[in-house]
Amino acid sequence: MSLRIVVCVKYVPDATGDRHFADDLTVDREDVDGLLSELDEYAVEQALQIADEADDAEITVLTVGPEDAKDALRKALSMGADKAVHVEDDDLHGTDVMGTSLVLAKAIEKTGYDLVICGMASTDGVMGVLPALLSERLGVPQVTLLSEVSVADGTVKGRRDGDTATEQLEASLPAVVSVTDQSGEARYPSFKGIMAAKKKPVEALDLDDLDLEAEQVGLEGAWTAVDSADERPARTAGTIVKDEGEGGKQLAEFLASQKFI
Amino acid sequence: MAEVLVYVDHLDGAVRKPTLELLTLARRVGEPVAVALGSGAEATAPALAEHGAVKVLTADAPEFADYLVVPKVDALQAAYDAVSPVAVLVPSSAEGKEIAARLAVRIGSGIITDAIDLEVGDEGPVATQSVFAAAYTTKSRVSKGTPVITVKPNSAAVEAAPAAGAVEALAVSFSEKATGTRVTSRTPRESTGRPELTEAAIVVSGGRGVNGAENFALIEALADSLGAAVGASRAAVDAGWYPHASQVGQTGKSVSPQLYIASGISGAIQHRAGMQTSKTIVAINKDAEAPIFDLVDYGVVGDLFEVVPQLTEEVTTRKG
Numbered sequence: 001m002s003l004r005i006v007v008c009v010k011y012v013p014d015a016t017g018d019r020h021f022a023d024d025l026t027v028d029r030e031d032v033d034g035l036l037s038e039l040d041e042y043a044v045e046q047a048l049q050i051a052d053e054a055d056d057a058e059i060t061v062l063t064v065g066p067e068d069a070k071d072a073l074r075k076a077l078s079m080g081a082d083k084a085v086h087v088e089d090d091d092l093h094g095t096d097v098m099g100t101s102l103v104l105a106k107a108i109e110k111t112g113y114d115l116v117i118c119g120m121a122s123t124d125g126v127m128g129v130l131p132a133l134l135s136e137r138l139g140v141p142q143v144t145l146l147s148e149v150s151v152a153d154g155t156v157k158g159r160r161d162g163d164t165a166t167e168q169l170e171a172s173l174p175a176v177v178s179v180t181d182q183s184g185e186a187r188y189p190s191f192k193g194i195m196a197a198k199k200k201p202v203e204a205l206d207l208d209d210l211d212l213e214a215e216q217v218g219l220e221g222a223w224t225a226v227d228s229a230d231e232r233p234a235r236t237a238g239t240i241v242k243d244e245g246e247g248g249k250q251l252a253e254f255l256a257s258q259k260f261i
Numbered sequence: 262m263a264e265v266l267v268y269v270d271h272l273d274g275a276v277r278k279p280t281l282e283l284l285t286l287a288r289r290v291g292e293p294v295a296v297a298l299g300s301g302a303e304a305t306a307p308a309l310a311e312h313g314a315v316k317v318l319t320a321d322a323p324e325f326a327d328y329l330v331v332p333k334v335d336a337l338q339a340a341y342d343a344v345s346p347v348a349v350l351v352p353s354s355a356e357g358k359e360i361a362a363r364l365a366v367r368i369g370s371g372i373i374t375d376a377i378d379l380e381v382g383d384e385g386p387v388a389t390q391s392v393f394a395a396a397y398t399t400k401s402r403v404s405k406g407t408p409v410i411t412v413k414p415n416s417a418a419v420e421a422a423p424a425a426g427a428v429e430a431l432a433v434s435f436s437e438k439a440t441g442t443r444v445t446s447r448t449p450r451e452s453t454g455r456p457e458l459t460e461a462a463i464v465v466s467g468g469r470g471v472n473g474a475e476n477f478a479l480i481e482a483l484a485d486s487l488g489a490a491v492g493a494s495r496a497a498v499d500a501g502w503y504p505h506a507s508q509v510g511q512t513g514k515s516v517s518p519q520l521y522i523a524s525g526i527s528g529a530i531q532h533r534a535g536m537q538t539s540k541t542i543v544a545i546n547k548d549a550e551a552p553i554f555d556l557v558d559y560g561v562v563g564d565l566f567e568v569v570p571q572l573t574e575e576v577t578t579r580k581g
Contacts, residue, residue: 015511016530019393039512097362098371098405123511124393126534127374128355129362132330136363141441142330145355147505157445160329161506163354163457164272168446169329175442181512182505223371223405227387229397235542235556242549243563248571251543252579254559258541260463260487260520261579 003057003151006113007047008104008134009040009076011069012124019124021229024219026094027124029066036072039119041186044076046179047117048187050151058082060111064092064103070202077197078189085111089206094219097125101133103217106210108138115156118178120145131178141171147182265291266346268337268361269309269317270354274301276308278460279352279414284312286379286417290348290386293424294318296340296431298333299325303428310426312419318343318431329442330356334363336433341368343431346407348386350379353411361411370406377416377517377538386410394511394530395537414459415517450506458490458507463520464539466492466509467502468532470525470547470565474502479569480524486576492516492536494526510535524565528553545569 013019017032044061051057061076063069064087073084087107095103108116116138121128135142143149146158146169156177157170189197207214215221241250255261265287270277280295287293295314297305302319309317318340324332337360341349351361353375365372376388386408390399403409458464465487467480477491484491493503495510509516511534521539526532528544528551536542537556544553549562561568 015394015534019396021397025399096371098365101366120512126392126511127358129358129372129374132359132362133366136334136366139438141438142359143442144329144359162356162450163459163506164450166448166450167329167444169442170445171442223365223403224373224401225404226399226401229392229399232391232396232398232537235558238542238554238556238558238560240549240554240557240560240562243561243568245567246571247545247561247563247568248573249575251545251559251561251568251572252575254543255520255576256579258520258558260541261576 003051003054004112004114005047005051005057005059006108006111006116007043007059007061007076007081008116008118008130009044009061009063009072010037010122011035011063011065011072012037012122015123024094025226025229026219029068034068034071036075037119037123039121039123039181041079042179042181042183043117043119044079044081045186046149046183048080050115050149054151060085062104062107062111063087064100064107073202074197075189077200078194079187080193083200084202085205086202087205087210091207091214091218094222095217096222096224097127097130097133098223099217099221101130101137103210103212105134105137106212107205108134110205110210114173115151116176118176120178120180131176135176138176141175143169143171143175144178146177146179149177149179149183263291263347264294264344266340266344266349267293267295267314268349268351268357269295269297269305270352270357271297271301271305274304276305277352278419279412281308281312281419282414282417283350283352283412284309284314285420286412287350288313288422289379289381291346294344294346296337298336306426306428310424311421313422313424314426315424317426317428319428320431320433322433324435324439326447327444328440329444330359330363331441332435332439333360334367335435335439336431337364338367339433340431348408348410351409351411353413358411361409365409368406370409371403372409373401373403374411376410376412379410379412391538394534413515413517455484456488456490458492458509458514459516461490461518463487463489464492464509464516464518465489465522465524466494466526467497467524468494468526469496471497471502472525477503479566483522483569483573483576486573486580494532523553524569526553527551528556
């Protein structure tokens with residue numbers, strides 16, 4: 001039977017751009033270019049490698065986001081994923097991580113899956129909790145923060161490099177996996193891949209399709225509220241000296257004046 | 262006074278510093294009830310009591326070590342049900358965030374991660390976060406359910422605040438899902454003898470300018486003279502000069518020490534995201550135009566191979 005892989009991806013504002021907040025304290029998506037979160041490229045890459053090893057596999061990339069989020073899906077399709085699902089609904093504006101995980105879980109169940117693969121975190125919110133939330137909501141094992149992953153005989157195995165130890169993990173499918181940026185360089189889409197992606201199917205789903213109510217998501221339905229977002233004051237200009245042979249000593253003097261020595 | 266649940270991060274009974282910092286913040290919200298799980302759980306009690314825990318709920322079972330995350334969620338949920346706290350606070354480690362997230366789903370609560378401060382507002386705890394590579398500071402609160410908040414290391418001072426710290430055994434029955442992910446082997450990371458990167462008061466980092474694995478000895482020598490942790494930029498890690506566990510930046514560790522010394526690091530957004538909230542920032546770089554100099558309190562434009570050894574020697578001399 002075919003191995004059904006769903007890769008969850010996020011369309012994020014470019015981290016090298018000038019990111020800021022809109023008036024309603026959601027992330028402003030108008031004034032900064034968006035793209036496929038870099039950390040999700042690693043998830044797409046591992047999905048492609050796992051599919052290569054399997055006898056028969058199908059990769060669906062899934063995103064929740066506005067119209068422009070299609071760009072992220074196209075990128076993943078051009079890397080080699082087979083099809084895409086785009087959950088888009090005006091009522092989703094302002095949805096927080098609890099709501100997003102609810103929507104993704106519904107869409108994953110509707111799509112059908114043996115393996116869900118996520119990046120380790122998004123490059124905008126950087127919470128890193130979505131894979132665990134999906135695992136909890138779907139009721140399947142989490143095998144997360146892997147720097148190595150393999151799938152064989154209905155079992156996923158991987159290496160998790162934690163703060164205090166390196167662990168080898170394994171779980172039976174279906175399961176939710178997340179991979180780190182140490183899992184292996186993501187491939188660049190080939191010209192052929194980019195052309196092929198244009199013909200790959202992108203299924204559009206809205207809240208109705210997922211049997212969700214507007215009240216369960218969006219800014220009003222969010223489980224958290226942002227009360228203020230203030231630009232960090234620019235750091236006051238520091239002292240900069242050119243090393244004329246005494247730079248190390250001058251620096252030591254500064255550290256001593258600040259009581260670090 | 263209302264009780265607040267504090268999840269304890271410990272290694273065989275030795276409480277890690279971020280948990281003690283968390284107790285400082287927890288005491289603003291209510292009476293801290295600590296939850297310590299796994300091998301050595303009971304041994305955590307004296308340190309927790311010393312820093313304000315009124316109660317220490319403990320549980321030990323092979324499941325905590327043999328299976329990933331979920332057994333700990335089951336236990337934290339048992340503690341939640343027993344205590345009915347006003348908030349649940351968890352250290353922002355990778356595992357801590359996963360535990361907190363799963364608990365939040367189960368108890369129907371919102372979650373805030375990586376808070377750097379916590380205060381009490383009219384509608385419950387208000388969390389300060391630093392977002393978009395520290396370009397913004399936000400204040401947020403959980404608006405549904407009992408707030409579940411994870412807090413980053415170095416967000417508060419460790420304060421002595423002796424309390425009863427009475428140890429109570431926590432009854433835990435594991436869910437069917439607890440044994441879903443097997444930990445088939447565990448290799449503790451080799452200790453460098455230096456402070457933990459995210460917890461250190463001083464961090465000395467090297468980047469592309471260090472130009473080779475062997476040259477990191479210079480960075481390590483400076484770190485050791487200051488009692489600091491060693492960090493590395495993504496460029497240095499990708500080049501294979503230093504282990505990924507030491508990477509500071511968006512895809513590595515986020516640090517917020519009292520003093521951050523960047524050597525041979527240009528200061529790309531990817532790096533700034535992981536260190537911009539450091540209290541005092543110092544940089545050494547050959548390129549006077551490097552963006553890192555926009556952040557510094559003190560910068561030296563010069564060759565790190567000249568400046569760093571001189572600094573190390575001067576620090577060592579002054580410390581006598």
